[in-house]
Amino acid sequence: MIETAAGNHSLFNAYVKERLDTLCGQFDLKYWPSLDQLVRAIAADAESATLEATDPLPLAATAATRPSRADVFKALFAAIEENSVHHHGQLPEGFRLTDGTLTSLVKCALDLGPNELADSAYVKRLRQRERNGDM
Known part of the structure; x- marks a missing residue:
């Protein structure tokens, strides 16, 4: 076995x-x-086991005390970071998507309508909170 x-x-x-x-x-x-x-x-x-995320992607998406739409974006941010040259990935150093592009990616990935989930202003606020360590 x-x-x-x-x-x-x-x-x-x-x-x-x-x-x-x-x-x-x-x-x-x-x-x-x-x-x-x-x-x-x-x-x-x-x-008796306790589940813990050890991979950066699930950790980013599940670390919040309550689920929110921000979890999807946090997982996307972690995926971009994990695939950067700094982490031996293919994305060039300094790679950064615009807030609007991130919003479009998530909406397409989740098959959401134009007014569902968030807009680029939401992503901008989310990034700012993440930079300030408020998350």
Whole structure:
């Protein structure tokens, strides 16, 4: 089951798989937990787990105490930053979209009408609040 879960995980296949195969060959199945014991242990662990976003995009979109339309823009800002040359991405240093362009991108991405979500003035205020650390 571990090998199936690891799939094409290159580090597992390069370093762990062979050692696990050797270990499995040394001990009869009576020394290993059964599949249902493994599943129960995973379920118990999952039940007490706390979810946290570790990637910048979901973190930007979910960090607010209450959801708002600003979350979409924050995720877009994070995506632009994450894909900049500074972070080994393709967007050139100093890349910046206008407030109107950001508004249009989000409206197209969410398939919204012209009067839905926000306008460029909203994006301008949002950027200003973000620069001031008010968010």
